[in-house]
Amino acid sequence: MKTSSQAHGRRDGQRNGRRDRIGWPSTIILLLGAFYCLMPVAWVLMAATKSTAELFGTFTFSPSGNLFTNIANLTDMRDGLFWRWMGNSALYAAVGGGLSTLISAMAGYALAKFNFRGKKLAFNILLVGVLVPGVVLAIPQYLLLAKVGLTNTYWSVLLPSIISPYSVYLARVYAGAAVPTDVIEAGRTDGAHTWRIFRSIAMPMMLPGLITIFLFQFVAIWNNYMLPFIMLGNDQLYPLTVGLSSLVNQGSQYPAMYALVITGALLSIIPLIALFLSLQRYWRVDLAAGAVKA
Amino acid sequence: MTAAQATPSASPPTATPAGTTRRPRKRKRQLWRDLPAWGFLTPVAVLFVLFMVAPIGYALFLSFRTYKTQGLGLGKGARKEVWNGLENYAKALSDPEFLASVGRVLIYGLVLVPTMILLATIFALLLDSRRARLKQFSRVSIFLPYAVPAVISSLMWGFLYLPAVSPFHWLAGRAGVSLPNMVSPNLITFAVANIALWGGVGFNMVVIYTSLKAIPSELYEAAVLDGCTEFQIAVRVKVPIVAPAIIMTLLFSLISTLQVFAEPMTLKPLTNTVPSTWTPLMKIYRDAFVRDDIFSAAASSIVVAFVTFLVSFGFLRLVQGRAFNEDQ
Structure with missing residues (x-):
């Protein structure tokens, strides 16, 4: 399936070079979706490195060094x-x-x-x-x-x-x-x-x-x-x-x-x-x- | 499928008297021939009966029962289980808390399901388009939340909603604007819907994308030659072809909407704005385990199961009919 559509895309590109330009709007919408989906995971990754005091006291996306202490406590x-x-x-x-x-x-x-x-x-x-x-x-x-x-x-x-x-x-x-x-x-x-x-x-x-x-x-x-x-x-x-x-x-x-x-x-x-x-x-x-x- | 239809006709009742006398033996032989098939089906059949049919049957039985208190209601044997007719159902259907929970789930579903399917379709079409870049990265990233249990995604979003921890509130504070509190009673429906959207959009996207990948490109080569833009091809050619996949994602999203439980249950201790009867299943849970009223919990379970079944069945009938009309 994949190869046929790629071949199709190439053929088409040769016929009309205009079509294979980067579609910025499409790419940006996809990246926004990716950002939305990754952001909470990134947050939990950062938050897991903090002590409870830091959790409520520092900017949420700045990491700290308590990950292993937390894992040990857990x-x-x-x-x-x-x-x-x-x-x-x-x-x-x-x-x-x-x-x-x-x-x-x-x-x-x-x-x-x-x-x-x-x-x-x-x-x-x-x-x-x-x-x-x-x-x-x-x-x-x-x-x-x-x-x-x-x-x-x-x-x-x-x-x-x-x-x-x-x-x-x-x-x-x-x-x-x-x-x-x-x-x-x-x-x-x-x-x-x-x-x-x-x-x-x-x-x-x-x-x-x-x-x-x-x-x-x-x-x-x-x-x-x-x-x-x-x-x-x-x-x-x-x-x-x-x-x-x-x-x-x-x-x-x-x-x-x-x-x-x-x-x-x-x-x-x-x-x-x-x-x-x-x-x-x-x-x-x-x-x-x-x-x-x- | 064709072989299945061939078998019964392979043994047509013969008109000769000899044929009629031989028939019982034939049926016996048929039974012998069916034995391996039933052997293969047995494990599923047994578990299906034990864990799907029997629980529903038992819940149905309980839904018509109640405790009757005798005398002063003290001591052993003072509570007797008796038939209660449709009383539990009448109680469930007129219970304002139950009706309110159904209303909340309806609004929640109206917000969530169209948004999720629309976004999933857009992402799938963009992944299938030739001009978008970083498609592999986006596909994996958007699908990733499917690997996160609802309890944990609710936990993460719950913290992201809390004004004290939220990066959005932090940014808004820097910019001098104030954001509404997502876990306030007015917005909690949207807060829960967002968690479900986050967890579900990628899965539905992959379903639709898989079906888009299966379209042979010859189908829209003609449209390309005619000078159609990619957008036109997407809307006029691709979407109608993958309509069955979109319908299936709609159906599965509808079913999972009616049974929302883990998200509000996890948000509850974080926020204090989620009542313990926020969704029908939460209310059933409370009736059965906190109030120890298994009879009305059983009746409400039957109502929810029945409504879920009706909605999905009716939905399938509806879209099937429409697709049929389109073909003509």
Whole structure:
């Protein structure tokens, strides 16, 4: 795609040199957007280097030298509770995202490549599920899990995070587009078992799409606030989002907390930003292509 | 898709008497053939039932129940759970706090969704234009906030809003002008909408941009030859083609608007201007966990889930109908 449009641009440039001049207005609007989006991140980077007194006393964008003191204070807080939150977030997001991707790939593959009774019904139920937002479900999920005594456990956050109708929907689109039916037929005539065909033939073909699904789900779970906030009472089980918001609540009584909160905010966005920059090429979010095919 | 339609017709009911006697066995064989497919679907189906259908069913059940106090209401067994008909729904729908929260979310959505989709579309078109520069840098920068959890973005913006810390207030102070306080009751809707805009515009931009990239350039080569400006091509050719992507971003933004929770909950301790029933979900949370009234919380949850579903479903029907008319 990219190469064709570049080639087109070059060809066009040769024909009419006027068109490839720098478009200042366009560039400036884009840079304004970039500034708007980077500015709060730059602020948190600067603010994390300050003590609480400096935070309220100096110009917000001038850095200071307290970053490592802040990190040390944050680490000391209740025997490294902050790092435990970080670990919990990673656990919820990695395990939940991984399992979610696996079962979505299976279901999407079945919906795209198998013929069976009730297939249309199953797909329609799935679409209804896409339209029911997870957050609205959080309180009913809590009520039900409370009934069976599962609230305030790792399971109460992990299990509801695994089901994602939207991931199944995406997996179905990818399986339909990336796995040719003749390849499955060929595997079958070679005598491969259904599961083996899925694992060794279909999964590798779907891999780029599956990575996108995993990233989606990983970010959704890592960023989720309401579900763990409702489910968990024990702060040893908190993910970062709930942990930091509990620190903000203490901050209204102990302003010294604010320096810790801001340092924590900085540390907790670093892993996701790293994940983003390293896996950039998988962020091709083709919602509409799926919509057309559905 | 085509193969799916072929299968049922592959076993047409034969007119011969022999065919009718063989039919039960055929159905059995069909069941055997369906087994692997259902095997693949089982994990999703089980979790779907356990964590989507069952919670909604249980909430529906609770929404028709209530506690009835017996005698003086003292001691064990004095509270009995009984059926309550539509009483909880009547209470929820006439509760001024609930209605006020719905009103706030409507205004919030009216401010946020059009702004976000318009900006996302503009950024995506500029990224796709040939004359803009620094596109890679802008794309990554604008998408970056998607990696920041709503709790943390609310925290950052919350500090940026506070007059004591805000660089905007500092600059305005130097320039001798006074800025309005963003977290005052009048402006808090805009303050929350800005946080959601910051977090969401890049994601929607990438969705629209991905779909713009998929347009074959031959489609607008003719327009280029005709001497159309890039702006004309963008508005007349590109936007109509990526309309399905824009519609999907609108839909997902609408859904996430109705469930706004993390942003106001985080701003609350920083500002004191956010009441604990600012959005419907905050009110439901308070009813269930602070007031321990799970029955009306269940009824309000059902109302919110139902309205969300209706809005998105109705929206899909509406745009589908319109697209269809345009084709003709």
